[in-house]
Amino acid sequence: VVYREVVGNDSITVRLYGYLLFSGLDKMSTNAPLSLVVGPQRWTAGEPPTDQLFPLESPGYLEQPSSRYPFRIITRIYPADYFDNIWRFSRFSLIAWTLLSLVAGVWVFRKSGRMHSPEQELRRALEHREFIPYIQSVVSGEDKRMTGCEVLMRWQHPRQGIISPDRFIPTAEHSSLIIPMTRVLMEQVREQFSPLVHQLPEGFHFGFNISAAHCKDFSLVEDCRVFIDTFRDNPITLVLELTERELLVADDKTDQLIAELHALGVLIAIDDFGTGNSSLRYLQNFSIDILKIDKSFVSMIGTDALSAHIVDNIIDLANRLDLKLVAEGVETEVQSTYLRTRNVTFLQGYLYGKPMPVSEFLSQLPA
Numbered sequence: 221v222v223y224r225e226v227v228g229n230d231s232i233t234v235r236l237y238g239y240l241l242f243s244g245l246d247k248m249s250t251n252a253p254l255s256l257v258v259g260p261q262r263w264t265a266g267e268p269p270t271d272q273l274f275p276l277e278s279p280g281y282l283e284q285p286s287s288r289y290p291f292r293i294i295t296r297i298y299p300a301d302y303f304d305n306i307w308r309f310s311r312f313s314l315i316a317w318t319l320l321s322l323v324a325g326v327w328v329f330r331k332s333g334r335m336h337s338p339e340q341e342l343r344r345a346l347e348h349r350e351f352i353p354y355i356q357s358v359v360s361g362e363d364k365r366m367t368g369c370e371v372l373m374r375w376q377h378p379r380q381g382i383i384s385p386d387r388f389i390p391t392a393e394h395s396s397l398i399i400p401m402t403r404v405l406m407e408q409v410r411e412q413f414s415p416l417v418h419q420l421p422e423g424f425h426f427g428f429n430i431s432a433a434h435c436k437d438f439s440l441v442e443d444c445r446v447f448i449d450t451f452r453d454n455p456i457t458l459v460l461e462l463t464e465r466e467l468l469v470a471d472d473k474t475d476q477l478i479a480e481l482h483a484l485g486v487l488i489a490i491d492d493f494g495t496g497n498s499s500l501r502y503l504q505n506f507s508i509d510i511l512k513i514d515k516s517f518v519s520m521i522g523t524d525a526l527s528a529h530i531v532d533n534i535i536d537l538a539n540r541l542d543l544k545l546v547a548e549g550v551e552t553e554v555q556s557t558y559l560r561t562r563n564v565t566f567l568q569g570y571l572y573g574k575p576m577p578v579s580e581f582l583s584q585l586p587a
């Protein structure tokens with residue numbers, strides 16, 4: 221290689237012995253064959269010089285031009301070479317990072333609780349007794365004194381905190397886990413209320429929400445019997461609320477179960493009355509004691525003439541059939557006055573108390 225640089229009127233010429241360049245290229249060509257390009261010529265160690273330059277856009281083409289002299293080093297690296305090189309030079313890191321990401325992935329998966337199906341997650345929560353009762357008071361329509369309560373399930377999740385029932389009850393109902401879950405709820409209410417049985421108002425009633433699947437399971441009768449027995453020193457009334465949202469089909473088994481419950485003194489309520497399409501069929505097929513007017517109707521009182529008529533009609537129906545009435549979702553004095561002037565038996569809603577943990581509810585009882 222001859223290098224010539226002009227300085228003023230003179231010039232300097234340097235001649236480099238080609239062997240030095242070849243051996244340098246050769247030494248550095250361990251990963252990919254390097255070529256030296258000067259002008260139109262390409263030299264690769266061990267090959268004769270050629271003027272065949274591969275096109276710039278050919279895949280894997282890399283070049284490094286010199287910033288001071290008119291030459292560049294070029295090479296081509298193929299995808300297979302990448303892996304080859306990684307394997308040859310970074311084998312340890314490759315294995316270590318793969319393992320590390322796997323471990324990290326599994327850890328995150330487990331931590332985010334996605335390792336289990338929703339049903340398995342409910343099962344785990346049931347074993348750990350994470351389903352707890354919240355209590356909302358029910359007051360008398362006559363004098364607004366507390367006469368009972370509704371037990372509402374909450375999931376006390378170790379990481380997510382308190383989860384509302386709308387998010388897990390449907391899965392629990394599909395998987396029939398709702399039966400043991402309700403049983404655990406009843407047990408907890410028994411255990412926590414029984415030491416204070418004498419502080420409860422006379423004839424206090426406990427309302428539990430019961431799913432359709434549960435109405436075919438005779439263990440419910442036994443659970444109710446034990447519940448009622450716990451409070452025999454100050455007898456309470458147990459109310460089972462059946463929601464209209466799920467279809468409860470009348471058959472011999474359900475009839476017999478409801479008859480046995482009635483024999484124990486348990487009252488049956490229809491929850492969310494008027495929202496489903498089987499309200500009247502329910503009244504016809506099951507012996508019902510209580511209707512719960514859904515909060516969607518109560519919230520319309522004073523605003524919408526049509527819904528107010530629905531409330532009036534439900535009240536009228538209940539009176540004719542000699543059923544007790546509970547209005548749920550009472551939030552304002554206007555609603556309360558409207559319902560009380562129409563002799564609605566019981567009122568329930570934020571106006572009289574939100575659902576709260578058992579300990580908080582018990583601490584409010586008169587000593």
Ligand code: C2E
Binds near residue numbers: 372389461463491575
């Ligand atoms: P629900 O049986 O109709 O219960 C009444 C719901 O209305 C409760 O919601 C209660 O917190 C809410 N609520 C009460 N007063 C007011 C009010 O003044 N304003 C408003 N906006 N809401 C009020 P929650 O506790 O979230 O329960 C939702 C539903 O989940 C319940 O509706 C019931 O269908 C179901 N559920 C709750 N606990 C259980 C259970 O132990 N078993 C079954 N099967 N279902 C349950």
Ligand code: CA
Binds near residue numbers: 370429461491
């Ligand atoms: Ca209810």
Ligand code: CA
Binds near residue numbers: 491492514515548
């Ligand atoms: Ca309701």
